[in-house]
Amino acid sequence: MPDMSAHQALTQLVPLAAKDFDPNKVTPGVLGFIVFAVMALGVWMLLKSMNRHMNRVNFEEAPEPGTSPQTAPGKAATQE
Secondary structure: OHHHHHHHHHHHHHHHHHHHOOHHHOOOHHHHHHHHHHHHHHHHHHHHHHHHHHHOOOOOOOOOOOOOOOOOOOOOOOOO
């Protein structure tokens, strides 16, 4: 049973880690900083890409068929 031997190994290592554990000295370390920096760089690159894509979008609506070009968008043409 491979599960039992892994469980036994962990139960023997936990008391060793508990002796040296000081909750006031726990820090994320260099690996935590590197992971945070990579995530921040990824978010910055995504925002930069989104900004470029949003600048390419044309927000002007095409006139509806059947209305004259002089009619303002959002207002119905009045027929007299």
